[in-house]
Amino acid sequence: MELSERKKKILTALVESYIATAEPVGSKALAAVIGCSSATIRNEMSELTTMGYLEQPHTSAGRIPSPAGYRLYVNELMERQKLSEAETAAINEKLARKDEQIEQLMNEVGQLTSSMTQYPAYALTMKPPVAVKRFDFIYVDQNTFIVVALLTDNTVKNKLIHLPFSVHQEQITTLSSLFNANFTGVTDREITDSIIRSTERAARDTYGLVAVVASFTMECLAAARTAPLRVAGASQLLNQPEFRDPDKAHELMNFISDGSHLMDDLPPAGMGSDGLRVTIGPENLAEELKDSSVVMASYDAGGGMRGYIGVVGPTRMDYSSVAAKLSYIAAGLSRLLAGTDAPAGLNNKLVLKESERHEQERREE
Amino acid sequence: MELSERKKKILTALVESYIATAEPVGSKALAAVIGCSSATIRNEMSELTTMGYLEQPHTSAGRIPSPAGYRLYVNELMERQKLSEAETAAINEKLARKDEQIEQLMNEVGQLTSSMTQYPAYALTMKPPVAVKRFDFIYVDQNTFIVVALLTDNTVKNKLIHLPFSVHQEQITTLSSLFNANFTGVTDREITDSIIRSTERAARDTYGLVAVVASFTMECLAAARTAPLRVAGASQLLNQPEFRDPDKAHELMNFISDGSHLMDDLPPAGMGSDGLRVTIGPENLAEELKDSSVVMASYDAGGGMRGYIGVVGPTRMDYSSVAAKLSYIAAGLSRLLAGTDAPAGLNNKLVLKESERHEQERREE
DNA sequence: TGCTAGCACTCTTATCCTTCGAGTGCTAAT
DNA sequence: ATTAGCACTCGAAGGATAAGAGTGCTAGCA
Numbered sequence: 001m002e003l004s005e006r007k008k009k010i011l012t013a014l015v016e017s018y019i020a021t022a023e024p025v026g027s028k029a030l031a032a033v034i035g036c037s038s039a040t041i042r043n044e045m046s047e048l049t050t051m052g053y054l055e056q057p058h059t060s061a062g063r064i065p066s067p068a069g070y071r072l073y074v075n076e077l078m079e080r081q082k083l084s085e086a087e088t089a090a091i092n093e094k095l096a097r098k099d100e101q102i103e104q105l106m107n108e109v110g111q112l113t114s115s116m117t118q119y120p121a122y123a124l125t126m127k128p129p130v131a132v133k134r135f136d137f138i139y140v141d142q143n144t145f146i147v148v149a150l151l152t153d154n155t156v157k158n159k160l161i162h163l164p165f166s167v168h169q170e171q172i173t174t175l176s177s178l179f180n181a182n183f184t185g186v187t188d189r190e191i192t193d194s195i196i197r198s199t200e201r202a203a204r205d206t207y208g209l210v211a212v213v214a215s216f217t218m219e220c221l222a223a224a225r226t227a228p229l230r231v232a233g234a235s236q237l238l239n240q241p242e243f244r245d246p247d248k249a250h251e252l253m254n255f256i257s258d259g260s261h262l263m264d265d266l267p268p269a270g271m272g273s274d275g276l277r278v279t280i281g282p283e284n285l286a287e288e289l290k291d292s293s294v295v296m297a298s299y300d301a302g303g304g305m306r307g308y309i310g311v312v313g314p315t316r317m318d319y320s321s322v323a324a325k326l327s328y329i330a331a332g333l334s335r336l337l338a339g340t341d342a343p344a345g346l347n348n349k350l351v352l353k354e355s356e357r358h359e360q361e362r363r364e365e
Numbered sequence: 366m367e368l369s370e371r372k373k374k375i376l377t378a379l380v381e382s383y384i385a386t387a388e389p390v391g392s393k394a395l396a397a398v399i400g401c402s403s404a405t406i407r408n409e410m411s412e413l414t415t416m417g418y419l420e421q422p423h424t425s426a427g428r429i430p431s432p433a434g435y436r437l438y439v440n441e442l443m444e445r446q447k448l449s450e451a452e453t454a455a456i457n458e459k460l461a462r463k464d465e466q467i468e469q470l471m472n473e474v475g476q477l478t479s480s481m482t483q484y485p486a487y488a489l490t491m492k493p494p495v496a497v498k499r500f501d502f503i504y505v506d507q508n509t510f511i512v513v514a515l516l517t518d519n520t521v522k523n524k525l526i527h528l529p530f531s532v533h534q535e536q537i538t539t540l541s542s543l544f545n546a547n548f549t550g551v552t553d554r555e556i557t558d559s560i561i562r563s564t565e566r567a568a569r570d571t572y573g574l575v576a577v578v579a580s581f582t583m584e585c586l587a588a589a590r591t592a593p594l595r596v597a598g599a600s601q602l603l604n605q606p607e608f609r610d611p612d613k614a615h616e617l618m619n620f621i622s623d624g625s626h627l628m629d630d631l632p633p634a635g636m637g638s639d640g641l642r643v644t645i646g647p648e649n650l651a652e653e654l655k656d657s658s659v660v661m662a663s664y665d666a667g668g669g670m671r672g673y674i675g676v677v678g679p680t681r682m683d684y685s686s687v688a689a690k691l692s693y694i695a696a697g698l699s700r701l702l703a704g705t706d707a708p709a710g711l712n713n714k715l716v717l718k719e720s721e722r723h724e725q726e727r728r729e730e
Numbered sequence: 731t732g733c734t735a736g737c738a739c740t741c742t743t744a745t746c747c748t749t750c751g752a753g754t755g756c757t758a759a760t
Numbered sequence: 761a762t763t764a765g766c767a768c769t770c771g772a773a774g775g776a777t778a779a780g781a782g783t784g785c786t787a788g789c790a
Contacts, residue, residue, distance in 0.1 A: 026782050026783085027782070028782080036733075036734085037733070037734050038782090039733075039734055039735070039736090039784095040732085040733055040734070042782085042783065042784075043733090043784095045783095046783090046784080056783090058740090058741060058742075059739095059740055059741060059782085059783070059784095060739085060740050060741045060742075060781070060782050060783055061741080061742075061781080061783090062781080062782065062783095134505070136503045136511070136513075138501045138513060138515075140499070140515065146501070146513060146515065146521055148501075148503060148511060148513055148523060150503075150505065150511065150525065154525055155525070156511055156524070156525050158513060158521045158522075158523050160515065160520070160521050162519075233622075234600065234618075234622070235599065235614075235615055235618035235619050235622055238611045238612075238614055238615040238618070243611070244611050246603045246608070246609050246611060246614065247603075249603060249611065249614075250600055250603040250604065253599075253600035253603070257598075257600055389753090391752065391753055393752085393753080401762075401763085402762070402763050402764075403753090403763090404755095404762075404763050404765090405761085405762060405763070407753085407754065407755075408755095408761095408762090411754090411755080421754090422771095423770060423771070424753085424754070424755095424768095424770060424771095425751095425752070425753050425754060425768085425769050425770045425771070426752080426753070426754090426770080426771075427752085427754095
């Protein structure tokens with residue numbers, strides 16, 4: 001059922017007022033904004049309450065939005081915010097330093113997101129499986145050599161291997177051709193015991209080294225797909241009035257500081273076509289997040305990799321502003337990492353509606 | 366001036382009671398422990414107060430230790446605590462997994478320390494300057510090669526270099542001998558413009574590549590000495606009653622979450638010969654730490670590297686237990702990383718006195 | 731029929747006041 | 761030197777009161 005225009009206006013104003021002040025909103029305050037008497041507002045609010053969009057903390061306080069109210073606000077009512085010059089400049093400046101190490105960059109992205117939004121933020125990259133493109137072996141001395149593996153995603157991994165016995169140059173060369181023959185182009189899943197066994201059989205006098213290098217190889221490949229999740233600005237939570245209770249704050253901070261939980265929940269499903277997803281309060285799967293909201297954006301990290309940034313905050317989160325900022329940062333990262341521009345119209349102003357409608361439909365099934 | 370035995374007993378009991386309960390301690394409670402009347406205790410406490418070891422939050426509450434009181438307690442009164450079987454076992458188990466990456470390990474050490482002590486913890490390693498031992502260049506294709514640098518601390522760094530123009534194998538070989546001749550054995554400080562310039566002159570047709578590789582080299586060397594500081598368990602602060610005020614908690618959490626401040630302050634000076642240092646309240650240089658205490662321990666990370674672990678907490682910190690735990694963990698790390706055993710007697714029970722006496726003397730000058 | 735004015739009612743928050751009790755400091759006695 | 765006793769202080773806790781914000785409902789008006 002569709003809401004009347006006025007109801008929409010009231011809900012919008014109420015949500016925004018509550019987001020700004022964290023105080024329940026009364027009919028009087030809204031009357032001024034909407035332009036009719038407080039009694040009328042009261043009637044409307046009463047209906048909105050029975051429809052489930054508003055809640056009353058107690059009989060004689062104002063109303064606050066229910067999760068459903070926030071949902072409606074996010075899906076249909078919220079203004080697509082534009083970032084200020086200063087904000088876009090700050091983001092661009094941070095992202096401009098392209099020559100940084102990727103890990104370093106990801107770390108700073110978390111902090112950037114957190115400081116821009118004033119909420120705790122996290123950033124993670126999901127990578128597709130990689131394989132080794134080529135191996136090189138560097139002979140250092142009798143007991144020592146270095147394995148260098150160039151991966152398909154063009155990162156290079158290496159390891160210094162120190163042996164309790166001595167080898168000579170030719171053995172290393174043999175090893176090199178063995179590994180380049182048998183271990184290139186295979187992902188970590190595809191390295192089976194049988195490959196290792198057969199390589200070992202072919203290895204002859206370098207027999208003992210195969211296992212060492214093979215395990216290094218597997219480590220590399222596994223490490224390359226593992227997503228390094230960075231959490232930044234967890235202490236920002238303490239700025240929010242809803243976390244002035246230290247016990248609540250502590251609980252949620254513990255939860256988000258240890259990123260593994262976040263990963264379970266967040267990346268897989270429900271990303272809108274615009275790369276944004278908002279989960280509000282009880283929509284979150286994790287028990288610890290039932291009173292919080294999560295906004296996340298995904299970006300193209302190049303080579304089929306998909307990255308995610310997100311923020312966690314109270315349900316009374318400033319969705320509009322956060323969505324705009326995340327979207328802008330994500331677009332910047334896409335451009336930076338993958339050279340792809342974001343889908344049309346996504347750069348600065350947001351197009352949430354499309355994706356959110358999908359989600360709405362899903363929810364109503 | 367030396368305190369009477371009884372004053373020492375009173376101060377000790379008072380500090381320990383306050384550490385345990387966070388409540389000001391009255392004369393009655395102490396009378397039971399010490400074995401004389403509360404009036405006597407009151408007289409003694411009154412003297413201890415004028416001597417500056419105790420404070421009164423207000424006229425009619427009990428006494429709490431002043432920073433000087435804690436200092437005296439830490440230096441002379443505190444029992445050297447032994448860890449329980451379970452605690453040593455937990456620590457040993459964590460440290461047993463030697464084959465982990467060093468960074469991973471350092472990260473976990475922070476978490477281990479934090480979870481053992483119930484305070485926020487940090488861990489950092491300081492490394493002496495390193496140099497490159499040898500360079501190897503791997504030719505990948507026309508536009509691409511890999512630089513591999515083996516450092517004096519036996520870590521290996523690498524970088525994939527992609528060029529906008531093409532090179533051939535011989536140029537790479539030339540580059541290799543140039544760098545092995547001019548850039549090995551020099552630390553980052555010693556790489557001057559003039560070395561780069563003269564190498565470039567000698568470089569002839571590989572001219573343009575020298576700068577690229579040289580800057581990679583400097584990055585490596587700088588990165589190798591930069592201490593990766595890990596902070597863990599910042600949210601533990603919220604367990605402490607003194608941080609139930611969210612604003613205070615927020616301030617300190619911000620401070621410690623961004624490790625750079627900690628580094629400014631902590632590592633340089635005043636490490637006792639036993640590898641432990643305690644700074645109490647106003648002894649800390651940083652304004653944000655004036656109400657907190659820091660306990661840190663250093664360990665031998667091998668190859669001249671010195672590592673530090675520490676915890677931050679309220680001045681009402683359980684110094685005895687924290688010192689024992691830190692010391693045990695540090696000794697374990699020394700053994701693990703450097704193979705050296707800690708100085709005699711330091712393994713499990715602590716010898717604080719020696720070093721602290723020195724510090725005491727320094728302070729009295 | 732929709733809007734508004736008015737009014738009684740509810741419920742929270744702030745404030746003030748009182749009481750209670752823990753703890754002190756001092757004095758006098760042992 | 762120690763202790764018992766006592767008057768005094770001061771914060772914490774409890775309770776009553778008042779204030780204020782907001783609601784729901786009814787009745788009147790366009």
